[in-house]
Amino acid sequence: MDCLFCSIISGEIPSTKVYEDDEILAFKDINPLASVHVLIIPKKHISGINEITSENAEIVAKIFTKIPEITRILSVNESGYRVVSNCGKDGCQSVNHLHFHILGGEKLSEKMC
Numbered sequence: 001m002d003c004l005f006c007s008i009i010s011g012e013i014p015s016t017k018v019y020e021d022d023e024i025l026a027f028k029d030i031n032p033l034a035s036v037h038v039l040i041i042p043k044k045h046i047s048g049i050n051e052i053t054s055e056n057a058e059i060v061a062k063i064f065t066k067i068p069e070i071t072r073i074l075s076v077n078e079s080g081y082r083v084v085s086n087c088g089k090d091g092c093q094s095v096n097h098l099h100f101h102i103l104g105g106e107k108l109s110e111k112m113c
Contacts, residue, residue, distance in 0.1 A: 005041050005097035019070045024063055026070050029101070036074050036081070036105030040067070046098040049087040063100060076104035 007013040008027065015027035018038050029037040042059040046052065052060055071077040081104030086093040 003045060003097050004095050005039075005099065006045055009041070009043050018073055019066065021066075023059055024066060026066075026102075033101075034103040034105055034108060036076050036103065038070065038074060038102045039099045040070065040102065041097060041099045047096045048093055048098055049085055051098070060098075067100075067102065071102060071104070074102065074104065076102070080104060082108055 004013065008015045009025055015025075017025065017027050019026040019040075023043055024040060025043060026038050026040045029039055040063050042056075042063065044056070044059065046056055046059070067083060068077060071081055074081075081102050084101045084103065085099065
């Protein structure tokens with residue numbers, strides 16, 4: 001499998017880690033769209049939202065329970081932030097590995113595009 005995020009998880013490609021445990025990794029986006037732009041990914045490869053099942057939904061729940069902790073690390077928990085996940089070509093998913101963007105650190109546009 002040739003997956004950019006799997007290569008980051010394995011350490012083949014360096015990243016600036018913000019949070020890591022046995023199941024998830026959060027790291028700074030290399031092309032940030034806001035002053036704070038972090039990606040959160042499961043370490044187990046799931047290609048995208050359409051591949052979430054009852055068997056792997058627990059990792060998605062864990063990611064969302066860790067978001068408050070990660071936003072505290074990033075110092076955006078009180079000022080606010082946005083969590084986004086793109087799905088498929090028309091949704092602009094650029095890496096086929098489930099990931100969630102945390103965007104913040106500034107007033108974000110009310111438009112989503």
